[in-house]
Amino acid sequence: MQNSSLNKKYGFSSENSKIFPLMIVVEITNVCNLECIHCPYSFISKDKNYRPRHMEMETYKKIADEVSEHPGSIFRLLCDGEPFCHPNFIDMLKYAKSKNISPINFITNGLLLDNAMARSILDSKVEVVEISLDAINKDTYDKIRKGSNFDTVMNNVHEFIKLRDSIGSKTKIFVSIIQQPESENEYDSFVDYWTPKVDKVISRPLTSIGGLVNIPRKNVPTSDNRWPCPQLWRRLFINVDGSAEFCVEDWDNKTIVGNIIDSSITEIWQGKEYTDLRELHLAGNFDAIPYCFKCQDWQARDWDYNYFHALNEVLNETS
Known part of the structure; x- marks a missing residue:
């Protein structure tokens, strides 16, 4: 009975979300062109077991085909790498749009965002493009986003906005910043600079990425009572090899709950393993799930305000 009550507070937000995830997050590549200080890619990519991979088009199409059967589910291309590194990235966007998937969004570091x-x-008519910047000053940017070029990225973003506006595209543009010590003194300046120029400024708390990245304790939100993780009721994460995970922070592939090559998204989402995970979270039995038990990032996962709200706010402005 207690779980039933908690389900009303924390659980599925709609009948549709019981059937299919509100958001499908797809890693189309694990290759990146930067080594940002808050990201484990800088050392994982140097591990002897690391193998650079791009998602096969056949796998991607299988995912997109199923997502197209569930109108309204958010299709998000969010990688452990940079999506522009995938040689077929634009073809992937076009295919998803040909299946009438909406909304589609992705995140990029902007370095390869040339004309x-x-x-x-913009020709693909993707709904939202998010550009991860993390700083407004060059010195700060260079400390955080190793391997990038501040002037190139800033020019790319400004030209992208100008092009979008000149052709009357409905694509929304987000820029984002991660709250970390290196940039804490310029957060307000970042927001003030970009708010008049883009559709949304996203601010994210710094996380440890499943304990892989050391973060200062002052950057960890505090709360006395742990709540169930909203991701279990909202998102499914699909890796470059088609394996599905219940946690976006898992770069070590310890939270795999199936593979879409062998089964469907719906089967995984409604399956016993996922159902059991949700029940354990509702019961507060986090220690029964090793990956969740050691999680340092749970307080960064807020039920009240999240990326869904940000997307809905801007997309509903023109609907």
């Missing part, structure tokens, strides 16, 4: 890429993206 040709910008035009191809």
Whole structure:
């Protein structure tokens, strides 16, 4: 009975979300062109077991085909790498749009967002493009986003906005910043600079990425009572090899709950393993799930305000 009561407070937000995830997050590549200080890619990519991979088009199409059967589910291309590194990235966007999937969004570091890429993206009619910047000053940017070029990225973003506006594209543009010590003194400046220029400024708390990244304790939100993780009721994460995970922070593939090559998203989402995970979270039995028990990032997962709200706010402005 207690779980039933908690389900009303924390559980599925709609009947549709019981059937299919509100958001499907797809890792189309694990290759990146940067080594940001808050990201484990810088050392994972140097591990002897690391193998650079791009998602096969056949796997991607299988995912997109099923997502297309569930109108309204958010299709998000969020990688352990940079999506522009996938040689078929634009074809992937076009395929998803050909299946009438909406909304589609992705996140990029913007370094490869030249005019040709910008035009191809806008031609695809993707709903939301998020550009991860993390700083407004060059010195800060260079400390955080290793391997990038501040001037190139800033020019790319400004030209992208200008092109979007000049052709009357309905694509929404987000920029984002992670709250970390290196940039804490310029957060307000970041927001003030970008708010008049883009559709949304996203601020995210710094997380340890499943304990892989050391973060200062002052950057960890505090709360006395742990709540169930909203991701279990909202999102499914699909890796480059088609394996599905229940946690986006899992770079070590310890939270795998199936593989979409062998089964469907619906089967995984409604399956016993996922159902059991939700029940354990509702009961507060986090210690029964090793990966969840050691989680340092649970307080960063807020039920009240999240990326769904941000997307809905801007997409509903023109609907």
